[in-house]
Amino acid sequence: MLALLLAAVPPAPFVLPLSNGLYLVLDEALHVRRVAATPQQAEADLQAWTTGRDIYTSLCSRCHGADGADRSYAGGNVKPINGLGRRYSEDELLERTERPGTVDLSNLDARLRHALAVYVSGL
Numbered sequence: 001m002l003a004l005l006l007a008a009v010p011p012a013p014f015v016l017p018l019s020n021g022l023y024l025v026l027d028e029a030l031h032v033r034r035v036a037a038t039p040q041q042a043e044a045d046l047q048a049w050t051t052g053r054d055i056y057t058s059l060c061s062r063c064h065g066a067d068g069a070d071r072s073y074a075g076g077n078v079k080p081i082n083g084l085g086r087r088y089s090e091d092e093l094l095e096r097t098e099r100p101g102t103v104d105l106s107n108l109d110a111r112l113r114h115a116l117a118v119y120v121s122g123l
């Protein structure tokens with residue numbers, strides 16, 4: 001069953017409709033990154049997540065690692081940021097991102113800030 005699913009998986013993040021009416025946004029490794037209630041929301045989340053990943057990769061991963069779990073920056077004093085999406089809203093995630101003064105998001109417009117928050121919330 002899994003092999004069948006894997007064979008059918010496109011080599012890019014995609015939306016998987018569930019029989020209970022929800023829609024999952026899955027990455028290439030089949031990790032669930034978002035859960036949406038409508039196909040339109042799922043497609044919007046998919047686009048945002050993909051854009052957010054590009055932003056995260058260029059601005060954040062050198063200190064937080066590809067998956068948000070790296071704590072080696074600053075002599076091991078960085079707490080992991082993966083899983084924060086279960087505790088904080090997207091606005092709170094962005095506030096916490098900017099508070100330490102380690103990264104400047106002032107060049108990001110509202111769309112890109114939202115995309116980054118979607119990606120970080122799925123870590």
Ligand code: HEC
Nearest residue numbers: 059060063073074077078079081093096097100102103120
């Ligand atoms: C130069 C290194 C560096 C870069 C680049 C960086 N961060 Fe951080 N980040 C830190 C440090 C250091 C902290 C403070 C860690 C702590 O207090 O545990 C932090 C804290 C955070 C927190 C708060 C964690 C919490 O528990 O409240 C979030 C969220 C976060 N960063 C997200 C991001 C995102 C998203 C980006 C990219 C836009 C980013 N960071 C870029 C080093 C960095």
